[in-house]
Amino acid sequence: MKLLEKTIRAIPDFPQKGIIFRDITPVLAEPSVFKHTVESLCEKAAATNCNSIVAIESRGFLFASAMAYKMNLPLIIVRKPGKLPWKVEKEEYSLEYGTDTLEIHKDSITKTDKIVIVDDLLATGGTAAAAARLVKKLGGSVVGYLFVVELDGLGGRVKLSEAPVESLITYKEEG
Amino acid sequence: MKLLEKTIRAIPDFPQKGIIFRDITPVLAEPSVFKHTVESLCEKAAATNCNSIVAIESRGFLFASAMAYKMNLPLIIVRKPGKLPWKVEKEEYSLEYGTDTLEIHKDSITKTDKIVIVDDLLATGGTAAAAARLVKKLGGSVVGYLFVVELDGLGGRVKLSEAPVESLITYKEEG
Numbered sequence: 001m002k003l004l005e006k007t008i009r010a011i012p013d014f015p016q017k018g019i020i021f022r023d024i025t026p027v028l029a030e031p032s033v034f035k036h037t038v039e040s041l042c043e044k045a046a047a048t049n050c051n052s053i054v055a056i057e058s059r060g061f062l063f064a065s066a067m068a069y070k071m072n073l074p075l076i077i078v079r080k081p082g083k084l085p086w087k088v089e090k091e092e093y094s095l096e097y098g099t100d101t102l103e104i105h106k107d108s109i110t111k112t113d114k115i116v117i118v119d120d121l122l123a124t125g126g127t128a129a130a131a132a133r134l135v136k137k138l139g140g141s142v143v144g145y146l147f148v149v150e151l152d153g154l155g156g157r158v159k160l161s162e163a164p165v166e167s168l169i170t171y172k173e174e175g
Numbered sequence: 176m177k178l179l180e181k182t183i184r185a186i187p188d189f190p191q192k193g194i195i196f197r198d199i200t201p202v203l204a205e206p207s208v209f210k211h212t213v214e215s216l217c218e219k220a221a222a223t224n225c226n227s228i229v230a231i232e233s234r235g236f237l238f239a240s241a242m243a244y245k246m247n248l249p250l251i252i253v254r255k256p257g258k259l260p261w262k263v264e265k266e267e268y269s270l271e272y273g274t275d276t277l278e279i280h281k282d283s284i285t286k287t288d289k290i291v292i293v294d295d296l297l298a299t300g301g302t303a304a305a306a307a308r309l310v311k312k313l314g315g316s317v318v319g320y321l322f323v324v325e326l327d328g329l330g331g332r333v334k335l336s337e338a339p340v341e342s343l344i345t346y347k348e349e350g
Binding site: 014015021025062074075076 | 184186189190196198200203204205206209210213230232233236237238239240241243244245247248249250251252257259260261280283
């Protein structure tokens with residue numbers, strides 16, 4: 001993905017000193033690159049035989065929405081606490097300091113659902129793993145994980161070992 | 176929009192007692208309805224002669240991403256504080272109690288940009304008005320506002336009077 005490599009912007013010391021943040025906003029702002037990114041994700045999603053897409057708040061929404069539109073698949077969202085108005089299932093996950101929680105609507109997934117989980121970034125894999133637990137709690141199965149950017153060396157892939165993990169571009173540093 | 180009307184779910188007493196929350200997650204989950212919603216928004220966007228889309232975090236992302244993909248237009252995001260990694264412009268807006276802030280990347284808009292601002296919901300119009308001030312601070316012009324749902328009676332349209340305001344479905348209560 002030469003196009004992506006040229007377009008993603010490296011921002012040093014964000015959100016804290018020593019971290020290089022991979023900024024995908026220039027990808028969104030360049031229609032040809034965004035189109036190519038979305039279609040590359042769709043190809044990888046199609047290869048999983050998924051019948052539904054789960055998007056993780058909130059940068060995951062930016063790619064999964066266009067994918068769902070293009071692929072004509074249901075789009076299910078996983079959100080931070082207190083945002084989803086109906087009955088929810090919750091899962092905690094670890095942050096560097098403390099924990100956070102993700103929620104999903106209880107009626108959003110059925111037992112025939114074969115889900116790909118979509119987010120912009122794979123780092124430690126904590127949020128994607130929590131999203132997968134939510135899918136499974138509701139009886140769905142996870143058939144793949146898709147990311148635009150992967151930061152190698154943080155153990156994300158290991159945490160998501162039960163289904164194929166795909167990303168469009170990998171950075172070797174630890175993010 | 177009969178389809179939308181049948182699909183949006185009314186949830187009483189969310190986020191607080193006496194409020195009817197209009198839940199758009201069933202729209203996302205039903206591909207034919209989502210497609211119809213996105214394409215209706217695209218038609219309205221095309222009528223403004225916009226050349227760029229500004230999406231408001233985070234439910235706005237769910238519709239604007241598919242629109243940007245479909246229309247082949249740049250997608251620019253407006254976010255809560257501390258999320259955008261590059262240099263930002265900020266705007267405060269009023270909430271029922273206190274204020275909140277929106278941010279936009281300083282280099283995301285140029286003087287030739289004709290922007291439609293997209294969000295899922297128009298209520299008081301505070302966030303959309305703040306997004307419009309951000310666009311104008313950066314030299315862009317706002318040529319329209321697009322919402323999936325409009326709650327009538329909260330004065331949103333008045334606050335956004337300088338450019339056309341369109342929504343796909345309007346609820347009369349103050350919700």
